[in-house]
Amino acid sequence: MPATDYQGSSPSSSLTQFGRSIFSTNRRDQVHSMEGGSTLEHELESFQQHVTDRFLDLSSAGPDDLLSLSWVGKLLDHFLSCQEEFKAILNAHKAQALRPPLDRMVADYFERSVKALDVCNAIRDGIEQIRQWQKLLEIVLFALGGNQRSIGEGQFRRAKKALIDLAIGMLDDKDSNASVSHRNRSFGKSRDNHQSQNHNNNNHHHRSLGHFRSLSWSVSRTWSAARQLQAIGNNTYPPRASDLVASHGLAMPVFIMNSILLFVMWALVAAIPCQDRGLHAHFTIPRNYTWAVPLLSLHERIFEESKKRERKNACGLLKEIYQIEKCARAMNELADSVQFPLTEEREGEVRKRVQEVSQVCDALKDGLDPLERQVREVFHRIVRSRTEGLDSLGRPNNAE
Template sequence: MPVTDYQGSTSSPFSFGRSLLSLRRDTTAIMPSGEEADLEAFQRHVASTLAELLPAADAGTGAGDASAAAAAAASGEEFLSAAWIRRLLEAFVLCQEEFRVVVAQARRRAGAQLPAAAERMVAEFHERAVKALDVCNAARDGVDQVRRWERLADIAASALGAPGEVREGQLRRARKALTDLSALLVDDAAAASGAGGVASFLSSHRNRSFGRARASPSRTAGSAAAASATASHFRSLSWSVSRTWSAARQLQAIGAGLAAPRAHEAGLAAPVYSMGCVLHLTTWALVAAVPCPDRGNALQAHHLPAAPPRAAFPWAPPLLALQERLAEEGKRKDRRHSCGLLKEIHSLEKSTQKLAEAIDAAPIPLFGDRENDVREAAAELAAVCEAMRDGLEPLERLVREVFHRIVRSRVDGLDSSMHNAD
């Protein structure tokens, strides 16, 4: 996502849960007067926004606002689904906009120029946020990679979902699509955290399941080599970040030096720290959800910054609860070697494996229960592909929106610094 794509517009191409205009009206209404009241209201807003993201099972734990907990329980969105990731990104944009308002109000009170220490803290947050631009680029590339998987899976499902008798040509087309998909999954799993899951299943079964005894060894080897070449071609063209770029190292850079303000630090110290924690949570979840280079190492808990004191910040309990849930998902046996924790990716992997097993066990021509198994697996995979298509496009748009919001925020910060210098 090059910065030149940004046109400077503050309007989003889609609607947020709460519009930014109504957000500003709400902010003005609940911040009666005084810097202390402004900062306390900001902390409460961050807390309620994060509490709304808690899964229903966790909504009552760590959410101080009962209405926020009820909203979390009623959302109906599964944790780490594409819809949930979109809500997380929306939450970041809302918090960032509130933070911008808080800083602007502080500048007005200070006569347009903050104390040097406060300006330095705000500038440090902007620099931290700029490091998230690479994460947005990698996540956008990851979404595009998942879209390639979906296309291949849809080819396999469509070949076997047509009405009428399933013929050998349809099975060959489905096997070819699954072979190409397996090569991509193995390649991306190796780049992210080591091959495993459906990727290793398909790789180990490629010759037996998709080659069949009737294919000559040379032809089977040639097909596998062609699939690997296709995967390498996709990888060489798909990542806009450097080949040596690491999601784990980038998250460490975003969280570096992120520590709770000391007792004598007042003013904007707490809001800056709050936004740093929200930024790190958002980027960590993005890296965990979609394919990113070195995302396996990024899921390790030791890459997280020091935990905020629960009693000191109202948003700390829901934020820590979300971090703990993300860490638990990464440790699950069926997700440990996945290319991403996104619910739709997990469904695609399971449904693809189910169809591969059904094809492997099916005689030619198909008949009876074997044909029903193949058709059922193909229909399940087709439904997963449709759900994935519905979720990926709005997710990619929102990742782009976050990218441009960060750019705009940084430009505004530089403009303010230059104005203060004058």
């Protein structure tokens, strides 16, 4: 469902009163009829409630916090928590997971998650691009900040050169979204096992990790974030009533995780610079699932943010990217208009702008490294979960 079709952007306090989902009512009738159903029912209801709570937490963010480095970090934390809980449910009910139709659904989720690995690699490169912009801002800060008594023409020339380089770098990224694709790196030590290829060609790079193989170890210059999101979201539909009955209700958490995976990867692509960003992902989530209400509300808010005039052509919706652009634009205009020697009033204005640059640099310094570690953890956790899941599904005798 496109975000513009969903009208659920009410305040988060009202989201909790949306009502009970079809999943809760229908599954209760199904699960009560089987032996031990009450335990499974409790696990499934608990999982759904935890997902709802986590996305309510995310949706409670105000305009100044949404899509900030800290918010994206929280999003990834919640994704990892949902995935661990989902994995625990499957491990506790291996017998059902090994039988149709659930075996096919779980395998399909693992294959979707593999497609998310390229997104993680692309996002890591986007983070590296932001670091390059941070370094240019730090040059401006070093040239015009500090404790020097006065700011001279030489300092302004150095700052101006860094600002020009920054403007060119951000413009290139908007135009092509491919400025760092040739430097892509995979996460982890297994990079050493990669068979070396010429980094100047456009071929995909591949690597193996046990019996696991990603679609590619790094994204090529022709890779598209929009197409990858489409691939992750293809044929993601709510389970049919017959599938819920046959799986003892376990088809629903698989659908929930498919939806969460798509949303998280979509939000990362929205926030961080990467190749061929496209935000028209198709969400086929019924509005009457309680967990879907805050998720779809966030989807709409982010999509609406992308349509604002000042953000429409941004290389990423991350709050800190917007701050970089604002600071750089203001400082550039100031640098173009100053005359030397500076008047006391003009120098005070310069130092005020420098302080704003300093605050942006501090935010990037504090937030980029933790975010990269979280993206790396998401990458490794997806690999590990898929490997463990395939091992488990491939050994029926271990089912409980």
